[in-house]
Amino acid sequence: MNAGTADGSNPSRQCVKTTCPYCGVGCGVAATVDEAGNATIAGDPDHPANFGRLCSKGAALAETLDLDGRLLRPWVDGRPASWETALDLVARRFAETIAEHGPDSVAFYVSGQCLTEDYYVANKLMKGFIGSANIDTNSRLCMASTVAGHRRAFGSDTVPGCYTDLEQADLVVLVGSNLAWCHPVLFQRLVAARAARPAMRIVAIDPRRTVTAEEADLHLAIRPNSDAALFNGLLAHLADTGAVDRAFLAAHTEGFDQALAATRGLAPAALADATGLDPAAIARFYALFRETRRVVTVFSQGVNQSTGGTDKVNAILNCHLATGRIGRPGTGPFSVTGQPNAMGGREVGGLANQLAAHMEIENPAHRDVVRRFWNAPRLAERPGLKAVELFQAIEAGRVKAVWIMCTNPADSLPEADRVVAALRACPFVVVSEAMADTDTTRLADVLLPAAAWGEKDGTVTNSERRISRQRAFRRAPGEARPDWWALTRVACRLGFADAFPYRNAAEIFREHAALSEFDNDGSRDFDIGPLVGLSDAAYDAMAPVQWPVRDLGDTGLPDRRLFGDGRFFTPSGKARLIPIAAPQPVPMPERMFVLNTGRVRDHWHTLTRTGLSPRLTAHLAEPFAEIHPDDAHRLGASEAGLLRIKNSRGAILVRALVTDRVQPGSVFVPMHWTDRFASAARVDAVVPADTDPISGQPGSKAAAVRVEAYRPAWYGFAVLAERPRAVDATYWALAKVHDGWKLELADAAPVSDWPAWVRTLMGIAVGERSVDLLAYRDAEAGIHRFAAFRNDRLIGALFVGPDPVAVSRGWAAERLGDGPAEPRQRFAVLAGRAGGDSPDPGAIVCSCFAVGANRIAAAVTGQGCASVDEIGAVTNAGTNCGSCRSEIQRILDHVRRHDATLEKAG
The missing domain is CATH 1.10.10.1100 (BFD-like [2Fe-2S]-binding domain)
Structure with missing residues (x-):
């Protein structure tokens, strides 16, 4: 196996085993590149996370390797530059800012999509040598509350279980997790286990009736933000029915009496009111949990992305600790991460309130360990700015230089319009990115071309603590380089060359492993010390390994659980149950809706990768809002009409998806669409920047918004061979198809000259003789249809009507790839549907x-x-x-x- 050279190249044409760059399941991928450079992607049958299975996103990875839109060289102030010029400028501006305003005037904002080696170097440079803890990560937006909850309960940020626990459990409780869409391979392992053992039960706790909920044996459509109340009630029920493990509590925990006391006073009627659940459904769930010994509780963003997320986490942990259901096969609380390397980032201290190797920045002994290991006299001594605070500090002018890596905060942070304004006003913004045009790169003073998946070399850690290699199987294009390479060269320019001598990712990994065992006598959970002995070749060939690692040959399939011996990482060695005061329901202001945000099945984050795949855009091609039929009727919103969702922070315009999968008074909008793919769909523009007081994680699941029907004068749909330079419509949403683009349109303003409007949209020059423009118009009915052919090939078609147009979208898009069109075929394009000899496959x-x-x-x-x-x-x-x-x-x-x-x- 050849994993590539230090510059990210891979001259081999044989199969390369690597790891998927999407969710935290951490699926193994086998990539084979032919002589023409085309990659074939398959699941790795030997990887213990997926055993060869891939989800739709992973299966389509080959479609995202196109170089179209890639950032291929550095840019400074909007002009191409050399790496030397760009790096000199970055180092000089950071040094000048630090000299004038102190180390806390600069910051890094990194990502759970960085490799561990990139993360390690960034954290070491900022915390160890610049001397500030102002490095935070977009993992703050998804998993910070879990980190805080783990540390409160266990004394460490430890996920105790393994994926096989989900298969061995007799009850799996999914809380705030649409596992079927967000972690599909893991969900299919769970469903297969239930098929093999029909007595297994699945409970889904989620305000929406998601695909996951539909597969569950019991769905609890909980009121938003009432998870802590539900699990507080469960703890009280377990105590009242004698279902707690008194021996385990006495020997291995502390704080049970205080935690139990905090649950009292919530009568059954009050609990039903707080959660919005039928008392009988609550009783059924409590009985299942009480009577089932092997229980796993899986939780994700629905728990974490809350202003009370840490308390929700601890309310769940309390129930497992009270019953001793932790550390044994088929038991335990299980946090599933949203990003491919959120766990790796936590291991190296990527969060502003952590040190590397799971050490605590607030702990003087831990700071001493890291200071001595790094020989870092400037080591930061207090937590830095968490993500939301960081961008507020940029807005206020306290942070004057920021380096953003592998993430798109102009879209993903709450109050996103304020983030854009802050970056626009910041004196110096550096962005390391693989794609040239994102909503964040548009705000950069310096753009650094980063190596992308398939081009970079390092490790990632999945949700079950399993470290896997991400290997390069293609040469990085243009002048793209790994993030660790750029960081190291800036560190050298800042005068820290002796501490950053790295020549490849293997050297960084060995240092990371060495720090994990340095002065670690078993008092810290994260320990991969034996991997210090890996040679470059052994690192290249390293099999997936689950930490803690106790032996150099300790790789492969065996599961490694923690806490089975009842030993935790608190000063007393006992786990802590935390008293949780569940918040009372807050009435929503009159005529306001609760906005829930999240992911869809086939897209990822802000579409910079999945938006390149025609296959993935075919399922859900435009931004939408799920709204209950009763609410849609009250607002006068039609199926497939448009909704404007707004509050004092901003507004978005999205398609209405009328469904009873959401509760009345609620709307759900995906997080993925940006200004590159839609006119006004950056949903985080309307999410408030309110955060959990312990974790600093923003709440993204319960924003108060107003919803109103938007009534256009016309709707349109177009297929285009070339991406339009501009779209003159209030609403538009763009999606990739195999030979071009498809475009949804609407506007409240009538168009006076449709032929001219069409020529502008399709980039047809006035008087261009090689283009034939066919038209059908019924002005009285408001129907207009156009098809443009250049040299007898379709370059664009537009369908306009007073209502959402009924056109076979897939069929129309396929016509872009057809050969020369005969007259009959041209008129079929105007009709917008296939004939009887070519059936429409449908959505x-x-x-x-x-x-x-x-x-x-x-x-x-x-x-x-x-x-x-x-x-x-x-x-x-x-x-x-x-x-x-x-x-x-x-x-x-x-x-x-x-x-x-x-x-x-x-």
């Missing part, structure tokens, strides 16, 4: 195999399929990652109901 349901809703329905009606598995056998739909199986079931049920209605009517 894509299964992204892995591009199977549409109409094809699935046809398998039921025409081929007699009576189950999801039978549909899969005929169409392949749902047979890879399985995250579309619930949607397939809904189509199956709908077709059956329709057929039954017709039969009854007949």
Whole structure:
């Protein structure tokens, strides 16, 4: 196996095993590159996270390797520059700022998508040698409350369990986790385990009826922010029914009486009111937890992304500690991370209130360990600015230089418009990025071209503490370089060359491992000391390994749980149960909605990678808001109409998806769309910058917003061979297709000259003779259709009407790749639908195999399929990652109901 050279190249054409760059499951990937440089991506059957299975995003990774849009060289002040010029400027401006205003006037903002080696160097430079703890990460936005909860309960940021615990449990409780869409491979392992052991039960606790909830045996549609009340009630119930483990509590914990006392006073009626749940449903959940010995509670962003997130985490941990359900097979609390290396970032101290190797910046003994190991006389002695505080400090002018790496805060931070304004006013902004044009790169003084997935070399750690290699299988394009390389060269220019002598990622990893064992007599959880002995070749070939590592050959499949011996990392060695005062429900102001944000199945963060894949954009191609039918009716919002969602912080305009999957008074909007892909869909612009007082994590799940129907004069849909330079419409959303782009449109202002508008949209020069523009217009009905052909090939088509246009979008997009169009084919384009000889597959349901809703329905009606598995056998739909199986079931049920209605009517 050749993992590539230090500059990120990989001359080998053989299969390279690497790790997926998406969620925290940490799936192994096998990449094979042919002689033309084309990569084929498959799951690694030997990797213990996924055993060969990939989700739709992982399966489509090869489609995201295109160099279109890549940042290929440094830029300074909007002009191309050399690396030497750019790095000299970065070092000089940081040095000048520190000299004039002190080390706390500069900052790094990094990412859970950085490799551990990049993270380590950034943390060492900022905390150890610049002398400030002003380095934070976008993991603050997703997992900081878990870190704080773990440290309060365990004395360390330790995830105790393993993925196999989900398969061995008899009850799995999913709290604030749409595991089926956000961690699909892990969810399919869980579903397969239940199929093998039908007595297993799954409980989903989520305000929305997600795909995950539909697969659960019990769904608790909890009121937003009432998780702590529910688990406080569970702790009281366990105590009252004699279900606590008194021996475990006495020997291995402290604080139970105080934690239990904090749960008193919440009567059953009050608990039902606080959570919005039927008392019978609460009782059923409590009985399942009480009566089932092997319980795993999985929690994610729905718990963490809250102004009370840390308390929610500890309320969950309290219940596991009180019953001794921790550290044994099939038991334990389990935090699943959102990003591929959120765990690795935590290991190296990527958060502003941490030190490397899971040490605490507030602990003088820990600071002494790190200071001596790094020989760092300037080591920071107090926590730095957490993410929201950091950008507020930039806005206030206290932080005057910031280096942003591998993340897009102009879209992902709360009150995003303020973040944009802050960066625009900041005296010096450096951005390391793989893509040239993001909402954040537009604000940079210096742009540094970063190596992307498939080009960089290092390690990542997944949600079960398993360290895996991410290996390069293609040469970094242009002048792109790894982030650790750029950081090291700036460190040398700042005068710290002796501390940053790294020539490759292996050297950084060995130092990271050495720090983990330095003065560590077992008092710290994170220890990979034996890996110090890895040679470059051994590091290159390193198999996945779960920490703590006790032997150099300690790699491979064996699971390694923590706390099974009842020993924790607090001063007393006992776990702490934390008294939690569950907040009382806060009434929503009249006519305001609760805004919930999150992810969708086929997209990732701000679309810089998944937005390049036509396959992934086919499922959900534009920003939307799920809204309950009762609310839609009250607002006069139609299915597929538009909604304006706003508050004092900003406004967005998105498509209405009318569904009873959300509760009345709530809306759900995905986090992914940016100004590069939509006119006004940056949902974090309306999320307040309120944070958890302990973790500093912002709440992204319960913003108060107003919702109103937006009534355009016209709606439109277009397919275009080239990305439009500008779109003259209040609403637009752009998505990649195989040979171009598709575009949704709407505006309240009528268009007086449609042919001229079309020429501008399609980039057709006035008087251009090589273009034929066909048109159909019914001015009285407000219907306009245009198709433009250059040298007999379709370069664009536009369909306009007074309502959302009924056009076969997939079919229209496919026409962009057709050969020369005959007259009959041209008029078919204007019609916007296929003929009888070319059936419309319908909206894509299964992204892995591009199977549409109409094809699935046809398998039921025409081929007699009576189950999801039978549909899969005929169409392949749902047979890879399985995250579309619930949607397939809904189509199956709908077709059956329709057929039954017709039969009854007949």
